[in-house]
Amino acid sequence: MLTQILKPDGEALALARRIIEGGGLVGFPTETVYGLGANAFDGDAVRSVYEVKGRPQDNPLIVHVHKDYDISKIVCGIPAYAEKLAQKYLPGPLTMVFRSRGTISPVVSCGLDTVGIRVPSHPAAQQFLRCVGLPIAAPSANISKHVSPVTAQHVYADLNGRIPLILDGGRCTGGIESTVLDCTGEVPCILRSGLVTKEMIAEVAGDCKVFIPKAGEKVRSPGMKYKHYSPRCRTMLFSYADRAKAYAEYTRLNGEGQRAYLMCDGACAAEFRPERLLALGDTPEQIAANLYEKLREGEQVADIIIAVAPEEQGGVMAGVMNRLTKACGG
Numbered sequence: 001m002l003t004q005i006l007k008p009d010g011e012a013l014a015l016a017r018r019i020i021e022g023g024g025l026v027g028f029p030t031e032t033v034y035g036l037g038a039n040a041f042d043g044d045a046v047r048s049v050y051e052v053k054g055r056p057q058d059n060p061l062i063v064h065v066h067k068d069y070d071i072s073k074i075v076c077g078i079p080a081y082a083e084k085l086a087q088k089y090l091p092g093p094l095t096m097v098f099r100s101r102g103t104i105s106p107v108v109s110c111g112l113d114t115v116g117i118r119v120p121s122h123p124a125a126q127q128f129l130r131c132v133g134l135p136i137a138a139p140s141a142n143i144s145k146h147v148s149p150v151t152a153q154h155v156y157a158d159l160n161g162r163i164p165l166i167l168d169g170g171r172c173t174g175g176i177e178s179t180v181l182d183c184t185g186e187v188p189c190i191l192r193s194g195l196v197t198k199e200m201i202a203e204v205a206g207d208c209k210v211f212i213p214k215a216g217e218k219v220r221s222p223g224m225k226y227k228h229y230s231p232r233c234r235t236m237l238f239s240y241a242d243r244a245k246a247y248a249e250y251t252r253l254n255g256e257g258q259r260a261y262l263m264c265d266g267a268c269a270a271e272f273r274p275e276r277l278l279a280l281g282d283t284p285e286q287i288a289a290n291l292y293e294k295l296r297e298g299e300q301v302a303d304i305i306i307a308v309a310p311e312e313q314g315g316v317m318a319g320v321m322n323r324l325t326k327a328c329g330g
């Protein structure tokens with residue numbers, strides 16, 4: 001199959017619509033990462049998303065809709081706090097999980113009685129969703145477990161020959177996947193942290209919990225149990241407090257003739273000035289935006305990425321640390 005990369009103009013959007021209506025898949029940009037979309041009503045199309053990615057069958061997809069789509073066709077029991085959150089943060093990088101009406105294909109939610117709904121703010125995502133007019137089930141547009149894609153070229157590198165079209169909306173500015181928020185209870189509960197933080201949610205909803213899986217308890221967001229975001233080279237992760245140890249390891253490995261790269265924030269880079277640097281930036285937002293780009297760059301040039309966690313914690317950094325730990329930890 002030939003994979004086309006097209007700017008999302010009228011002709012490309014019309015092609016995207018024909019592909020989706022025919023049960024095919026389209027790569028599309030969002031403000032977080034690129035998505036791999038299928039018609040959420042079409043079980044066969046959704047099944048092929050899992051096949052193309054090699055995604056585990058029990059990891060549900062998020063349903064993407066344009067900002068005027070009536071989600072009461074798909075979900076029910078929307079609490080008042082979710083309406084308020086939608087007012088404030090949508091379109092944007094927040095996925096809200098509601099009770100399903102059972103109208104979309106059960107393949108989307110892997111048999112769960114809930115559906116994650118997302119209204120992306122990227123203009124090309126809005127244009128694509130509006131042009132298609134259908135709810136689009138989409139995970140990130142990468143091979144399962146690999147680093148999520150933040151450019152059309154990243155999608156192409158993973159899925160070339162497996163999908164017919166990638167809409168190229170440039171580099172994603174958000175950089176990490178959406179916050180997944182369970183809105184089926186009295187108090188919203190974060191299942192996956194992201195750019196819409198606990199603090200931002202609590203400010204509007206009054207309160208916000210964070211789901212921490214306990215041993216033996218049922219996983220509420222199945223995707224969280226899998227290895228994720230991994231570059232195709234060796235990795236190590238050090239805390240900020242251990243950054244001198246990280247630099248010592250970097251020096252030792254390069255001395256042995258290995259290509260070791262230090263991946264760290266601006267403060268750490270200024271302290272050690274490594275020649276082989278994957279610079280993450282200074283603020284939590286910059287670090288989120290650069291993380292996947294730098295992991296993908298790193299796997300091209302490095303034998304080993306030695307990552308140093310930024311000093312700041314909480315807020316957006318909670319999401320960054322979740323991804324960094326899964327990519328480079330363990």
Ligand code: AMP
Binds near residue numbers: 139
């Ligand atoms: P991805 O699009 O690849 O970032 O993966 C989607 C994420 O959303 C995974 O972590 C899923 O577990 C989570 N998710 C999707 N639908 C639901 C749902 N109905 N309930 C809980 N988590 C969900």
Ligand code: MG
Binds near residue numbers: 148
């Ligand atoms: Mg993913």
